[in-house]
Amino acid sequence: MGALAEIETGLGVEGLAAAAERMKALSARDLMVVLGAVLRGGGEAVDVAGVDPREAAVAVAAAFEAAAR
Template structure:
């Protein structure tokens, strides 16, 4: 069960509900993975995510949500890409 007050968002991956959370560590990891420096650059970069970018962002958010095992196996996981993109947007919206 996710905690909206902490900014957590849920996403079903491989048939299991997983928790995403934008923590400071996840934010730093995402900035590095996307080559963005600062919020403005990151916001622009998030508008044009490739599949690889989405995987990197999801993995960071999964680790932020305490789902390190799911982050490690993400590239082979079954998930709805539209739902994943919405969950990423929701995680950022809740955190910021």
């Protein structure tokens, strides 16, 4: 739940439905918020500042796809 709360705060929304709606059109900054939250939620200590946004998009999509299984 920590990652979800971090995503909601970072995107400036409240609730899963609002977060899902906002994720339909993420900016590069929003994408980095989501990536950082997902990685920290998985136990990684990470600074996403040096991450390529294209690689981040692929990683975030893969994380959500894996979680949906």
